[in-house]
Amino acid sequence: MQALTQELLDKFRDDESKNFHSRTLQAALAKTPIKDLAFVPSKAAKLNGDFSIELKTRGITWQQNSGRCWMFAALNIMREKVAQKCNLDKFELSANYLAFYDKLEKANNMLEMVIENADKPMNDRMMEYILSGFHDGGYWDMAVDLVKKYGVVPKSVMPETYQSLHTEKFMKLLISLLRKDASILREMIGKGIDVTTIKEKMLQEVYRMECIAFGEPPMTFDFDYRDKDGEFFSDKNLTGKQFYEKYVGCVLDDYITVTNHPTSGLPMDYYYAFHYIGSMADSNVRCLNLTQAELEELTIKQLKDNDPVWFGCDSGAYGDRDEGVWDQDSLDFEGLFGGIDFSMDKKKRLEYHDSFATHAMIFVGVNVDEDGKPNRWKIENSWGESAGRKGYFVCSEKYFNEYVYEVIVNKKYLTDDQKALLSNEPEIINAWESDWL
Template sequence: MTNDKQAAISSDQIARYQAQLKERADAKVVERAVTHQGILATSADYASDTDMTPVFSIELETGKVANQKQSGRCWMFAALNTMRHHLADLFHLSDFELSQNYTNFWDKFEKSNYFYQNVLKTADQPLNSRKVAFLMATPQQDGGQWDMLCAIIEKYGIVPKSVMPETYSSSKSSELNKTLNEKLRKDAITLRALVVKGASDSDIATARDKMLGEVYRLLCYTLGEPAQKFDFEYRDDDKNYHIDRDLTPKSFYDKYVGWNLADYVSIINAPTADKPYNKTYTIEMLGNVVGGRQVKHLNVTMADFKQLAIAQLKDGQSVWFGCDVGQSSDRQKGIMDTHAFNKNELLDIDLNMTKAQRLDYGDSLMTHAMVITGVDLVDGQPTKWKVENSWGDKVGTKGYFVMSDSWMDEYCYQVVVNKKYLSDELRQAQSEAPTMLEPWDPMGALAAN
């Protein structure tokens, strides 16, 4: 193994690198371009614009896109969008949104309790243990996964956006997240101290109850208090007036959405050696509702992954999916394409890695959730996909993006489909008990962009 003295950069090395650079005829041209425009703009391949024309052989009409603004609730917006598509079709309500603030309130409340539970479970471990350090790094955040949204809806239902609209702190969440995480870390000090001194379960429960009461108050101050009963008043697309009185959030969900959320399962593509295909996985310390729905993924090949999404689209239902949106993506144009930028050619550096290598070496993981609303099939095979984002209508094509099929191969990690589309073999695999992964596994990443 090379020692530190041998590994130190020498002046001879630097002189050699300088000479090599001078020998390159294009060095100054590239330098001038990149210093003025940056790597991405200089390496942009405009042929991608033509290939990613937003026309699709299968396309669902899903209306105006939503806007999560300065918050990390993409997973929540995407999930509620799939439900509002169904609701809008059924009740003729094209300009309608479900309340993302309502689910956000209960998610943060439940995440706080989930954090307390994990603090108590790890209270016998030192502060510098990897699990405790992981837990304290981010006690809670805006991000999440599909199963976590299901856990909230199964317990609390949902409401129309008119019943619990956005607030300053829901649309611009950094102040609330910082304050709530301060409180949770302070509470962790108290809970760990109680365990160390051998406090009774009753004393710990009393302290925890007080903490949760304070969290509830903080969330009410910043997000507003959730409605327990409400009237749903609206005009449909034909201008007909409707009013439905004395609804609860759960009765509203049952009547206006009515999905059996147990039928919708998470499918992932993680081609790493530690995750064999056709097996299920869960992640330690990942969740929000204590005693609620567990995060559970079925890992499948990319061919199965795509065909499941296509089957659901063909039946007229959009598809929630999770991806690494920052990779080879032009936010303003709304293009996600492996050929959108050619950094290798510009820099003459080989940056290629396999999907598995990116996951194993920390170069990629799920960062964002959106909704697939269309696909272009040529000879039965997908070439590009239509994507509904939640960044408002000023980006992409009125908020809609185009994703190349090759980009899906490389940077898509999760889709959610009705399990009726699974083959008998996959359905059996999905029903099996999951393997527990470490808390920091990339499949435990929260969509939060």
């Protein structure tokens, strides 16, 4: 190991003293956010304009300070079915309702994984993964599992609370409790004690915490609404599952997660699955790894059929929240830092943990040029109407190719060869490899 020497530091200082551009850039950075200085209006302006394929949606949602983007994106697709069926201009499903059960399922999964791996040492890779805990983020398959088990309810039936919109402290307290529970379970199992009853009591505490923070989910409710023509309707004594079946009705199992992870760990044309710590105890996340060109072609096919596309991307890469833009050319970080080259190809970014899917949203449009090639994509976000372009964003084709890692598409759009890949059980990969393989 070679330490920094004074001689080397003196060399750095001497070289930098001759760089007049650095002093100008330093002065600019002293009082201005990096992304504001890096923003290139002339490049971002190229992303303006309408879209040749564009879907109508009914209002922007706001997840606020929670990690439920994946859930909002899934619910926003489903709410369009309800709004269309009920002739509504605006409608929203309850993320609080589904998130309540999501946290309870995740807690159960964590405790089950502790029990299953109780014989492993504390420094085992699996135990380290389990005890890292979970957050309120997730994947499409997790939303599907929740909806199939618990259904959905209108937001008016179980509205948000301060805690559901600001989840950081609650999640820290919950994970702290579950780590304490993990220590108790491991000790009892080590002594040969049956832990079934104690695990139930632990989950009862989680349930109580959630009821206090978020409210208790309703067992039944009435759906009363007036449509955009002024006609009043009332549907009584519904469960969440009954509401889903009657007013949403889409078959969620018809959809598959298509990823583009061009790494040495995941070959193309590869059907794989992993058991994420945030999943239900009896369910896996399933994905089909295809080329970027195939992923894009499937996305466009679905949009052409007026069906929005859930997708996961790296929202921290080349994005401007105020301008509503994701685009490498519109944010010149390289020039701002004196010509330093930050670029890596998609494969290396994933393998070296520099990038992964951090945010889920919905594609609701794409502009295709005269040659049939897409050049910009319209996005419905869940950051409220004050973000972006009244809640909508746009990304360039360049950003789509490099930083969109997964999309959800109906299996009917797959080619015969792609469908054939799904005919066998998926290969299981380690859960901790899922984000970057």
